[in-house]
Amino acid sequence: MTKISGAESQIMEAVWSQGPLTAEEIVQSVGRAQQWGQATVKTLINRLLKKEALASERTGGRALYRALVTREAYVTGESQGLLDRLFGGQIAPLVAHYAQHRALSPEEVARLKALIAEFESDDE
Structure with a gap:
């Protein structure tokens, strides 16, 4: 699995917990708490699209973003990486x-x- 940064993981958490979201909904859910504007959130979304962690589908003229990576797969990968790096697995x-x-x-x-x-x- 492609590495997801800490900032990107916050976008993913919103999508995992709330289901498919528009960019505006992600800004409302995550952006405000992090003091991120729409441009920052869209940059993070685009990174996640390139990493194939998110998919975009057009609905009613708006893009909806849904997770392609499960939270379980992400946590498993991150946990294994931590174990491997710091504790020899x-x-x-x-x-x-x-x-x-x-x-x-x-x-x-x-x-x-x-x-x-x-x-x-x-x-x-």
């Missing part, structure tokens, strides 16, 4: 890093234990 060092540098809540510890138990039961 290993999950355990990532978890250890967070556990050492940020206190895990009892709920997080319980979720991790449940995930490990689930993976162990799947292996049997």
Whole structure:
């Protein structure tokens, strides 16, 4: 999958959460919070079109933009990239890093234990 920048990911989040949107709707949804004008939003949309992360279809004289990349595929790619770059593709060092540098809540510890138990039961 083509790399999506942080700014582009905000456009994608709007489309993933709200469905197909016009450029004006994206400006209203994302642009205002980021203090981006219509030109900036359209530049980001055009980048995403070139990367084939978005598709454009004309409806009623307006372009509607819809996601061609699922949020799950994006998150999986970004997560794997982080693991590969910083932790040699290993999950355990990532978890250890967070556990050492940020206190895990009892709920997080319980979720991790449940995930490990689930993976162990799947292996049997």
